[in-house]
Amino acid sequence: MTSIAVIVLRNGEVGDNYLLGRIVSCWRESGIQVHLLRGPEATVQADLAILHVDLTTIPGDYLEFARTFPRTLNSRVTDISKRRISRNIVHPGDGYEGPVIVKTNRNCGGIPERRMFGRRKSLQGAIYGLRRRLPWTLRNELRSSEYRLFTAVRDVPRLVWLNSNFVVERFLPEVRDGYYCLRTWVFFGSQESNSLSYASEPIVKSSNVVRRELIPEVPDELREIRRSLGFDFGKFDYSIVDGRVVLYDTNRTPSIGSLSREQFLPQARHLAAGLGSFIDGLTYSPRAMPEVVP
DSSP: OOEEEEEEOTTOOOOTTBHHHHHHHHHHHTTOEEEEEESTTOOOOOSEEEEOOOSSBOOHHHHHHHTTSSOEETTTOOBOOHHHHOSOBOOTTSSOOSOEEEEESSGGGGHHHHHHHHTOOSHHHHHHHHHTTSOGGGOSOOOGGGOEEESSGGGSOHHHHHOTTEEEEEOOOEEETTEEEEEEEEEETTEEEEEEEEESSSSOOGGGEEEEEEOOOOOHHHHHHHHHHTOSEEEEEEEEETTEEEEEEEESSOBOTTOOHHHHHHHHHHHHGGGGGTSTTOOOOOOOOOSOOO
16 A cells, blocks of 8 residues: 655644645545654654645754655755745846835745744744734735835835845736736646636735636746756746746645635646656556646
8 A cells, every 4th residue: 555654844734725635635535545744753654755844944854854765755845935946036236126026035925934933932932923013124024915016126125125034026927918917837746737817916816816727838947947946746836928937936835725625626636646756556547637726
């Protein structure tokens, strides 16, 4: 029997809010054994492990633990911060003067780190809690709905440049038919889904999408970025501007938003079949491409 180990934080879960949680349900229904390992102290025999630690940077003890398995997916993806993955970061005096967007350097607005540090009765936890109540330029996290847009670099507050929790990127939106667009590529091994979302607001989120459609082609440039970063499983948010890929975000622990189990089931079954990319002789059969996308 095939056995999979999913490595999460000591207080972590892989619930239905995570894409992997829905995929795991499909595996279990097909008879594949899945173990949830909370922290690097856990022990279990498994054919394959998946590193599903919901932090921007993977702690060293988790990486060492991941190396004890015959193969661990996403073990090379140790840092998904904007400074690591973005090609469009702006620095003072670098000559760029156009529109920019201010984001957190950490993934998902820095929220996962706040959840971890906020529970600690330590100086670090106290500082993290205090900074949440400060003016936005001094904070350590910003949700995507709180990202700041500026029409020119000169308009960015000086404190933003001094705050290491933030990055300033060129604002490079894809606009089609009067809508702002966001492309989302989700993949597990050889299985994938690629979608295009439309919104009236410049920062496209699941809550403001007015239309979403599946698109067939994944740019070769994006596939090369995936190879170079070492992703086995994950989600990339990107756009196509002037014929070039603009990568906005990468995520190795993607969530699925508000979609129900029934809505997402075709997508989960399709991606679950990607397990065969990593385990020889696995008979898990792929299903048809999904009609509903996250």
